[in-house]
Amino acid sequence: MNKVRKTISPDGTGDFKTIKEAINSIPLYNTKRIVLIIKPGIYEEKITVPRTLPFVTFLGDASNQPTITGNDTASSFSGRGGTPLKTFQSATVAVDADYFIAINIKFENTAPHEVGSKGTQAVALRISGTKAAFYNCSFYGSQDTLYDHKGLHYFHNCFIQGSVDFIFGYGRSLYERCYLNSVAKKVASLTAQKRSNSSLASGFSFKDCVVNGSGMVYLGRAWGDYSRVVFSYTYMEKIVLPQGWSDWGDQKRDSRVYYGEYKCSGPGANWTRRVPWARILTDKEAWPFIGTYYVEGETWLINP
Structure with missing residues (x-):
């Protein structure tokens, strides 16, 4: 596939000063890979990559990642109708397009989470397109940092920080060699996966990851009745609660979640006090989750 490269730099030395301008320059239903080279700096922009713009790459500098930052929350008011944005629209960067790639980018939502308050969901990135890959990226937020909404997704060597449900959604995603950092102020959850029926091919798989941070967490809580999350070859610090997993107060889910x-x-990772409905997987049970084949990567993943 031919590539088209465009440079974005806040100081005016590139093709564009803002990411939004660069995205607006891409022809609809583009069939070429468009590489947006984003120079180091802080980009205070709310970005959407619409479904009509597939094959877009955000490429940053590995030694000085550009930061795309915002502070919208679910309770922030939209400028148009004056209605609350809700979680879905709170994202600093929202990707609705397929075949999106991000390399060396920092996605950030600086809105704080206040314990006990409502409407403080504040998404740094929402990925709703399928066949998307993220390499050496970082995601900073508090509540609902990374909205892994739907589709096939691959995350490699990424840093993800949050407090409450900071990876959530319906996605079918593989997180490989990622660092999950909790900043929870009280007991919270790393994941809230929303697989809602037993035939839905979705779930989060974490392989060769690290779980660390400052706040106590469950590995996951069951947002969906058939929530599915697997951790393999992962190093877990003592911030992981001994029970490991939460059914979100609905015991009917105990027999349904995976x-x-x-x-x-x-x-x-000490298993002795885990909830009885969690699973220690056999080699055969773990195999479907521990390769890029879990996200059908052989059909779409490319060397970045």
């Missing part, structure tokens, strides 16, 4: 662990290590 929460598995496979060859994990560290003090947080």
